[in-house]
Every structure is written in structure tokens, then in C-alpha cells.
Amino acid sequence: MLSLFSLQLWSWMCPSLTILYSAEFWGDIAKDFFWKTKHTGQFLDYNFDVTKGEIFVKCMGGASTNICYNLLDRNVHEKKLGDKVAFYWLGNEPGDEMMVTYRELLQRVCQFANVLKSQGVKKGDCVSIYMPMVVELVIAMLACARIGAIHSIVFAGFSAESLCERILDSQCSLLITADGFYRGDKLINLKLLADEALRKCREKGFPVEKCIMLKHLSKETEETALGSQSPPAKRSCPDLQVPWNPDVDLCWHTLLLGASDECEPEWCESEDPLFILYTSGSTGKPKGVLHTVSGYMLYTATTFKLVFDYQPEDIYWCTADIGWITGHSYITYGPLANGATSVLFEGLPTYPDVSRMWEIVDKYHVTKFYTAPTAIRLLMKYGSEPVQKYKRESLKVLGTVGEPINPEAWLWYYNVVGEKRCPIVDTFWQTETGGHVLTPLPAATPMKPGSATFPFFGVVPAILNESGEELEGPSEGYLVFKQPWPGVMRTVYGNYQRFETTYFKKFPGYYVTGDGCRRDKDGYYWITGRIDDMLNVSGHLLSTAEVESALVEHESVAEAAVVGRPHPVKGESLYCFVTLSEGVMYNHTLEAQLKKQVREKIGAIATPDYIQNAPGLPKTRSGKIMRRVLRKIACNERDLGDISTLADASVVEQLFQNRCTTAV
Ligand code: PRX
Numbered sequence: 001m002l003s004l005f006s007l008q009l010w011s012w013m014c015p016s017l018t019i020l021y022s023a024e025f026w027g028d029i030a031k032d033f034f035w036k037t038k039h040t041g042q043f044l045d046y047n048f049d050v051t052k053g054e055i056f057v058k059c060m061g062g063a064s065t066n067i068c069y070n071l072l073d074r075n076v077h078e079k080k081l082g083d084k085v086a087f088y089w090l091g092n093e094p095g096d097e098m099m100v101t102y103r104e105l106l107q108r109v110c111q112f113a114n115v116l117k118s119q120g121v122k123k124g125d126c127v128s129i130y131m132p133m134v135v136e137l138v139i140a141m142l143a144c145a146r147i148g149a150i151h152s153i154v155f156a157g158f159s160a161e162s163l164c165e166r167i168l169d170s171q172c173s174l175l176i177t178a179d180g181f182y183r184g185d186k187l188i189n190l191k192l193l194a195d196e197a198l199r200k201c202r203e204k205g206f207p208v209e210k211c212i213m214l215k216h217l218s219k220e221t222e223e224t225a226l227g228s229q230s231p232p233a234k235r236s237c238p239d240l241q242v243p244w245n246p247d248v249d250l251c252w253h254t255l256l257l258g259a260s261d262e263c264e265p266e267w268c269e270s271e272d273p274l275f276i277l278y279t280s281g282s283t284g285k286p287k288g289v290l291h292t293v294s295g296y297m298l299y300t301a302t303t304f305k306l307v308f309d310y311q312p313e314d315i316y317w318c319t320a321d322i323g324w325i326t327g328h329s330y331i332t333y334g335p336l337a338n339g340a341t342s343v344l345f346e347g348l349p350t351y352p353d354v355s356r357m358w359e360i361v362d363k364y365h366v367t368k369f370y371t372a373p374t375a376i377r378l379l380m381k382y383g384s385e386p387v388q389k390y391k392r393e394s395l396k397v398l399g400t401v402g403e404p405i406n407p408e409a410w411l412w413y414y415n416v417v418g419e420k421r422c423p424i425v426d427t428f429w430q431t432e433t434g435g436h437v438l439t440p441l442p443a444a445t446p447m448k449p450g451s452a453t454f455p456f457f458g459v460v461p462a463i464l465n466e467s468g469e470e471l472e473g474p475s476e477g478y479l480v481f482k483q484p485w486p487g488v489m490r491t492v493y494g495n496y497q498r499f500e501t502t503y504f505k506k507f508p509g510y511y512v513t514g515d516g517c518r519r520d521k522d523g524y525y526w527i528t529g530r531i532d533d534m535l536n537v538s539g540h541l542l543s544t545a546e547v548e549s550a551l552v553e554h555e556s557v558a559e560a561a562v563v564g565r566p567h568p569v570k571g572e573s574l575y576c577f578v579t580l581s582e583g584v585m586y587n588h589t590l591e592a593q594l595k596k597q598v599r600e601k602i603g604a605i606a607t608p609d610y611i612q613n614a615p616g617l618p619k620t621r622s623g624k625i626m627r628r629v630l631r632k633i634a635c636n637e638r639d640l641g642d643i644s645t646l647a648d649a650s651v652v653e654q655l656f657q658n659r660c661t662t663a664v
Contacts, residue, residue: 022044022457022458022485023042023043023044025457025458026043026044026059026298026302026458026486027043029298029301029302030060030063030294030298033065033070033074033297033298033301034065034069034070034074034078035063035064035065036064036065036066036267037062037063037064037267038062038063039060039061039062039063039270039294040061040062040063041061041062042058042061043059043060044057044058044059044295044484044486045057045058045059045061046058046483046484048482048483048484048504048509048510048511049504049508049509050500050504050505050508051508051509054496054500055499055500055503055504056490057295057484057488057490058270058271059270059271059292059294059295059298059486060270060294060295060486061270061271062270063269063270063294064267064268064269064270065267065268065270065293065294065297066145066146066148066265066266066267066268066293067145067268067274067293067296067297067333068109068113068142068143068145068146068265069146069265070297070337071142071333071336071337072102072105072106072109072142072336073106073265075102075336075339076102076103076106079339081102081339082101082102082103082106083101083102083103084101084102084339084341085099085100085101085102085341086100086101086102086104086105086336086341086342087099087100087105087135087138087341087342087343087344088315088341088342088343088344088364089134089135089344089345089346090343090344090345090346090347090360091346091347092181092182092183092184092346092347092348092351093182093347094352094356094359098135100135102339105135105138105139105142107261108135108139108261109139109142109143109146109263110143110146110260110261110262110263111256111259111260111261111263112136112139112140112143112256112259113143113144113146113147113263114259114260114263115143115212115252115255115256115259116143116144116147116149116174117147117263118255118259119174119210119212119250119255120173121144121147121149121173121174122147122148122149123147123148123149123266123268123272124148124149124150124272124273125149125150125172125173125174126149126150126151126152126170126171126172126173126276127140127144127149127150127151127152127172127173127174127175127176128151128152128153128154128163128166128167128170128172128174128175128176128208129141129144129151129152129153129154129175129176129177130153130154130156130158130163130175130176130177130190130193130194130197131153131156131176131177131178131190131214132156132178132181132188132190132216132346133181133321133322133344133345133346134178134181134214134216134344134346135344136178136214136216136252137153137322138322138331138332138344140176141153141275141322141328141332142332142336144275145274145275146263146265146266147263147265147266148266148268148272150170150273150274150275150276151274151275151276152166152170152172152275152276152277152278152288153275153277153322153323153328154166154278154323155321155323155324155603156181156188156190156321156323157321157323157603157604157605158323158602158603159193159599159600159601159602159603160193160194160196160197160200160600161197161200161600161601161602162286162601162602162603163193163194163197164196164197164198164200164201164204165285165286166278166286166288167197167198167201167206167208168201168204168206169278169286169288169493169494170276170288170493170494171206171494172208173208173209173210174208174209174210174211174212175194175197175198175208175210175211175212176211176212176213176214176252177190177191177194177211177212177213177214178190178191178213178214178215178216178217179191179213179214179215179216179217179218179240179242180216180217180237180240180242181216181217181346182217183347183348183351184347184348184350184351185351187237187239187240189240189241191213191241191242191243192241192243194211194213195211195243195245198211198248208248209248210248210250211245211248211249211250212250212251212252212255213242213249213250213251213252214252214253215251215252215253217237217240218237218240218242268293269293270292270293270294270295271292271293271294271490272292272293273290273291273292273293273490273493274291274292274293274296275290275291275328276288276289276290276493277289277291277324277325277328277431279325279430279431279432279541280534280541280542280543280546281498281502281543282502282514282532282533282534282543282544282545283543283545284543284545284546284548284549285546286546287492287493287495287498287499287502288492288493288494288495289325289431289432289489289492289493290489290490290491290492290493291434291487291489291490292490294486295434295485295486295487295488296329296333296434296435296486296487297333297337298486298487299434299435299485299486299487300329300330300333300334300337300434300435300487301333301334301337301338302435302457303329303334303435303436303439303456303487304329304330304334304335304337304338304340304435305334305338306441306456306457307399307425307427307436307439307441307442307456308368308370308397308399308425308442309368309396309397309441309442309443310335310338310340310368311367312339313367314340314341314367314368314396315341315342315343315364315365315366315367315368315394316335316340316341316342316343316366316367316368316369316370317342317343317345317360317361317364317366317368317369317370318330318331318335318342318370318371318399319345319349319357319369319370319371319372319375320370320371320372320401324431324540325429325430325431325434326370326372326401326402329434329435329487330370331344334435343360343364343366345360349375349378349379350378350379353386354379354382354386355386355387355389355390357371357375357379358386358387358389358390358392358417359390361390361392361394361395362390362391362392362393362394365394366394366395367394367395367396367397368395368396368397368399369395369397369398369399369417370398370399370400370401371399371400371401372400372401372402372403372538372539373400373402373403373404373405373406373409373539373571374402374403374538374539374569374570374571376400376405376409376412376413376417377406377409377568377569377571378569380408380409380412381568381569384416387416387417388416392417392418392419395417395418395421395422396421396422396442397422397423397424397425397442398413398414398417398418398422398423398424398425399424399425399426399427400413400424400425400426400427401426401427401428401429401539402536402538402539402540403529403536403539403571404450404526404527404528404529404571405426405449405450406450407449407450410424410426410449410450411449414449423440423442423443423447424440424447424449425439425440425441425442426439426440426447426450426451426452426453427439427452428452428515428525428527430513431489432488432489432503432513433485433487433488433489434487434488434489435456435487436456437455437456437459437461437481437485438452438453438454438455438456438459438461438525438527439452439453439454439456440452440453440454448520448522448524450526451520451524451525451526452525452526452527453524453525454523454524454525455525456485458483458485458486459481459485460481460482460483461479461480461481461482461517461525462480462481462482462510463475463476463477463478463479463480463517463518463519464477464478464480464507464510465477465478466478468506468507468508471519473519473521474518474519474520474521475518475519476516476517476518476519476528477516477517478506478507478512478513478515478516478517478531479513479515479516479517479525479527480507480510480511480512480513481510481511481513482509482510482511484511488511514530514531514532514534515527515528515529515530515531516528516529516530516531533545533627535562535563535564535572535574536564536571536572537564537567537570537571537572537573537574537605537606538569538570538571538605539571540605542574542602542605542606544561544562544563544627546602546606547560547562547574547576547598547602547606547608548560548561548562548576550597550598550601550602550606551576551578551594551597551598553597553601554593554594554597555581556580556581556584556590556593557578557579557580557581557594558579558580558581558582559578559579559617560576560577560578560579561576561577561614561617561625561627561630562574562575562576562577562608563575563577563627563630563631563634564631564634565609565610565631565634565635566635567609573609573610573663574606574607574608574609574610575608575609575610575612575630575634575660576594576608576610576611576612577612577614577617577630577655578594578611578612578613578614579614579615579616579617580613580615586613591611591664592664594608594611595607595608595611595664608664609663609664610634610660610663610664611660611664612655612658612659612660613658614655614658615654616648616651616654616655617630617651618630618643618646618648618649618651618652618655619646619647619648619651620645620646620647621645621647623647626643626645626646628641629643629646629652630655633652633655633656633659634659636656636659638656640652
């Protein structure tokens with residue numbers, strides 16, 4: 001590992017050599033995968049400069065492969081890992097557990113791939129998946145990958161409206177969902193939400209013809225209970241309502257009856273699309289980030305292996321949801337590419353009690369553990385006793401992702417959870433980057449609490465000032481990347497212009513992350529947070545525009561402005577200023593309606609924490625809302641800086657006086 005760190009430092013200090021060396025580095029790694037046809041020409045071809053033409057990244061042109069084949073068939077047949085456990089699945093309720101081996105996973109993926117084919121899904125078609133954290137979610141995504149279909153997973157915490165928006169954008173022909181699931185003691189009627197989304201799609205002129213539903217909560221019921229008219233019986237979950245539309249709905253289990261467990265993979269070109277994953281965009285409309293087959297496979301496999309120092313006997317656990325990129329890259333693709341055994345957990349860190357995580361760590365002898373700062377801060381609130389009830393002797397590496405980790409949380413993670421034995425890998429990356437881009441290598445990179453340290457191999461960061469000049473040495477500014485790595489996104493699905501504008505227009509020649517960054521005297525990178533109109537709530541990106549538009553859709557709201565306010569657990573919370581329509585009075589009923597409206601439009605993660613009645617908003621003379629001033633009001637900071645451009649300064653004092661001090 002130490003020599004890897006020297007290589008990491010070297011690659012950072014000699015960026016001009018990195019593209020050459022990186023082709024060799026990745027070329028060597030590619031030898032360990034199966035290629036139906038070999039690549040020809042340049043390993044990584046690209047243009048990052050809008051002034052020189054279209055932006056593109058191509059990795060391993062000419063090669064063809066299948067990622068599902070590499071993750072499953074190769075591990076079962078070539079590496080003889082058929083009997084190895086791929087996933088220990090743990091349900092929301094303690095004791096609800098099962099496991100699946102690599103051989104079983106391969107068979108079940110093939111069966112479901114045949115089901116998809118029998119429903120007319122072909123290479124290049126898009127399939128939306130809206131499921132809880134169950135093994136069948138992994139099966140559905142890999143079945144798509146096996147037949148060359150593009151999966152678009154929508155986090156099951158998103159609302160029907162958000163699902164509808166994503167279905168329309170990806171023009172998918174089929175939706176896969178489940179009856180419902182529990183999050184802690186809360187029942188989520190997922191099928192109801194899926195139906196609502198499909199109804200909205202139909203109203204907008206896009207009828208999705210088929211919806212495959214997995215019986216998750218009602219799984220022990222007889223297949224026959226699901227007749228053409230009747231919903232499935234609800235023996236295990238009496239409160240679950242499962243409406244059934246025989247014209248559209250299909251039962252996962254019924255479709256599997258008789259499906260063969262052999263399915264020849266579809267050989268895909270390197271740059272064929274693998275999946276779309278939506279991420280918030282600063283204009284409010286989510287962007288469908290597109291990843292392609294070969295580069296993503298190499299990148300997730302390698303970052304997983306090196307960043308977690310993966311060893312064959314490891315039991316790895318990433319607590320993210322597969323509905324986010326962390327789950328795509330570091331629950332499904334990276335670990336399976338390495339033949340790893342993972343824990344797949346459906347539940348919450350606090351249910352039934354705040355020791356749940358550590359109990360699981362001990363029970364399964366978890367060695368590598370990957371979570372988010374928000375989870376660490378949440379557990380930290382309960383002190384060290386719930387952690388120390390369990391031994392955690394098996395732990396070797398602790399990872400974090402999703403937002404800057406404050407040193408206090410880092411130290412608690414290191415001292416209490418890892419008992420000073422386990423290196424912490426603070427991994428900085430994005431949906432767009434596909435995998436880790438700034439990260440320590442465990443036990444090799446000297447750590448600094450709160451710093452994501454150095455770039456991964458082949459990644460060349462730079463820090464730019466407002467005029468786009470590269471800053472040397474200790475400095476602070478825009479974090480950008482100068483060249484691609486295999487796993488970087490290829491475009492915004494169906495919207496190349498948006499791809500170019502969002503990531504490449506501001507500073508030609510660079511990929512712009514949207515994050516601020518500081519480099520210290522030792523060359524360590526410290527992410528300072530988003531510098532666009534994006535908020536990071538519990539590690540999830542939300543655009544202020546998206547929340548604002550959900551608020552103004554309410555008939556009583558004339559205008560809305562949303563800013564982030566620091567939150568001890570979530571990182572940031574949503575502080576919303578609303579200007580009401582003429583004659584409308586502000587009261588608690590309206591406040592509750594607005595909160596509900598945002599939840600219904602976007603999902604629970606976007607629930608406003610504070611809503612303030614704002615008869616006026618601070619605007620410049622040209623009518624632009626001064627969010628900088630609103631952020632100060634939300635935090636009750638009187639030092640406002642230069643406000644000479646404000647059209648009416650009295651508005652500010654009024655807002656300070658009516659500040660919200662308690663969350664709604
Ligand atoms: O602001 C950065 C923050 O999360 C953003 C990416 O969000 P998303 O695409 O949803 O992917 C999250 C999981 C990879 C980044 O632009 N972020 C992510 N990891 C870190 C981070 N900020 C600081 N430190 C990190 N380790």
C-alpha cells in the first residue's frame with residue numbers, strides 16, 4: 001500500500017505524464033476482465049475543451065464485453081467463486097435475513113433477464129426501477145445489463161411526481177417496482193406511488209405499458225392469489241394496499257415460473273450506455289447522468305479494490321441505498337466485479353435501536369465499512385455506549401462519502417467506532433464521476449481529518465480562480481479536473497447541450513465539479529462545499545430551484561427562495577422564504593400544506609425544515625434575489641457584507657425580525 005501512495009503522489013505531481021501512464025495502468029487492469037473483442041487504438045480518447053469541438057470521452061474503443069458476464073459468469077466459472085456469498089441480505093426487521101451466492105445470483109439474474117426479454121425489452125431500451133433495498137433490485141439491474149438494456153433506478157424515497165418526471169425523461173418502456181417496504185416502523189406503499197406516477201405519465205401522453213411488481217412484504221402468499229382481477233393477499237402485512245391493473249401490472253414471481261436460468265449475454269460496445277442515474281440540476285430539472293459499459297466497469301472495480309484495500313476474505317458493507325450512485329458503484333458493480341461478499345441492508349441505523357449497525361458488524365464480522373457523515377453525526381448524538389456494546393473487532397477500514405465530514409465526526413468515527421485501529425477513507429466523488437476521484441489509500445496515505453487528501457490514479461485536479469486561472473500551491477477556488485478517467489459520465493441523457501453547459505462551458509478545457517476546494521501547504525485537498533445553487537441534505541444533493549418551484553406551485557405562494565442553513569446531523573437543512581399572494585394570510589395550516597406539497601412533489605428528503613413568511617425578498621435593482629443575504633438571515637448573522645446593490649434594504653431588517661428559530 002505504501003508504494004501505491006508514492007504512485008498516487010507521483011501521479012499528482014506529474015500531471016502531464018498522467019494520461020500516458022494512465023493508459024498503461026488501465027490497460028493492465030483491463031487484462032483481468034473478459035472482452036469478447038479487444039480494443040483497438042487509443043485507450044482513452046477525449047476532448048474536454050468546448051472551444052475545440054464537442055466534448056466526448058471514449059474508453060477502449062472497438063472492444064466489446066458484458067458487465068454482468070464479468071461480474072457473475074467470470075466469477076462463477078473462471079474464478080470458481082460460485083459458492084461464495086455475494087450478499088448477506090438483512091431486512092428492516094431484525095432476524096429477517098437471507099443470503100445469495102454468486103451461482104444463485106447468476107441463475108436468478110439470467111432468469112429475470114429472460115423475463116425482460118419475454119416482455120419485449122431489447123438492447124438499448126430503458127427500464128425504470130423503483131424498488132427498496134432487496135436482492136431483487138440487484139437482480140433487476142444486472143438483468144438489464146445482461147441484455148444491454150439501460151437501467152434507470154429511481155430512489156424509492158422519491159415521490160410519484162419525481163418518478164414520473166424521470167420516466168418521461170428516459171422514455172422507458174417498463175417499470176419494475178415492489179408492493180411496499182418498511183423504513184423503521186413506517187410502511188411505504190410503493191406500488192401506490194408507482195401507480196400514481198404511471199397515471200401522471202399517461203396524463204402527459206406517455207403510457208408505460210408494463211409494470212412488474214415484486215411481492216416483497218407479501219412474499220409468502222400463494223402465486224395464485226394474484227389473479228387477473230385480485231390484488232395479492234396481504235398475509236404478512238395487513239395494512240398494505242396493492243391495487244392491481246391487469247392491463248399493465250405483472251407479477252415478478254409469476255413471470256419467473258418457467259423462465260430459463262440460462263441467458264446468453266448481449267455483447268456490448270465499450271461506449272454502449274449502461275445506466276442513467278438522475279441527479280439534481282441547478283435549474284431544478286434533474287439531469288440523467290449517463291455511464292457506459294467498459295470505463296465504468298474498470299473504474300468501479302479498481303477504486304473498490306484499492307480504496308478499500310479489498311481482500312478475498314473481506315465482508316464489506318456499504319450502507320448507502322442502491323438508488324444513489326454510491327449504491328450503484330459500491331454495492332453492486334465494484335464489489336461484484338471483485339468477487340466480494342457484501343452486506344445488503346434494507347433498514348435504518350436507528351431501528352429498532354441505535355446499536356443496529358454495530359450489532360450487524362459483529363454478527364457478520366464486517367471488515368470494511370462505508371457510510372455517510374450524516375449517519376455518523378446521527379449516531380454520535382447517542383454517545384459511545386451503543387457502539388461499545390459491540391466489539392467491532394473485525395473492522396479494518398472505515399469509509400465516508402457524500403459531503404464534507406467535519407473533523408469532530410471524523411474523530412468520533414476514528415476513535416470510537418474504529419478504536420484508532422482503522423484508517424478512514426474520506427472519498428470525494430459525484431454521480432457524474434462514477435467512482436472515487438479524491439481519496440486516501442488506507443494505511444498508506446497519511447490522513448488529515450476532514451480532507452479527501454489526494455487524487456486517485458489518472459485523476460488530475462486543479463483549483464481555478466474566478467477568471468479561470470489555475471492556482472498553484474496552497475489556494476482555494478473552483479475544483480475542476482483536467483482530463484477524464486475511465487468512469488467519468490459521458491453525457492446528460494438526451495441533452496448534450498446541458499452536459500456541455502453544466503460541466504464544460506464555464507472554464508473551457510476543464511470538467512467543473514460545482515464544488516469549492518482548498519489545497520493546503522502539503523498538497524491535501526479539502527472540499528469546502530457546493531458553489532452553485534445546490535444544497536447537500538444528509539448527503540443528498542438538492543437544487544434550490546427544484547424546492548422553490550414545488551413551493552410556488554401552491555396557489556397561495558407568489559414567490560419562494562430557498563437557502564441552506566447548517567444542521568448538526570443533516571449537514572444542511574432547507575430554510576424557505578415564501579412571499580404569499582395578495583390577500584393570503586400566513587398560518588400553521590398553510591405552513592403544513594407547503595411542507596406536504598414539497599414532500600409530495602419531490603420526496604421526503606426535500607422536506608423543508610424552516611418556512612418563513614417573507615412579505616418582501618432582498619433583491620438587487622435588476623430584480624435578482626440576493627441569496628447570500630438570505631443565507632445570513634437564516635443563520636442570524638448580521639455581518640452582511642456589501643449590500644449596496646439592494647433595491648430596498650428595509651426588507652432585510654424585517655426578515656431578521658421574523659426569523660424562524662424552530663423547525664416546522
Ligand atoms: O458536494 C460534493 C459532495 O456530494 C456531491 C456529489 O453528490 P452526488 O452526485 O449525489 O454523489 C454523492 C455520492 C458520491 C459532491 O459534488 N461530496 C461527495 N463526497 C464528498 C463530498 N463533499 C466532501 N467530501 C466528500 N467526501
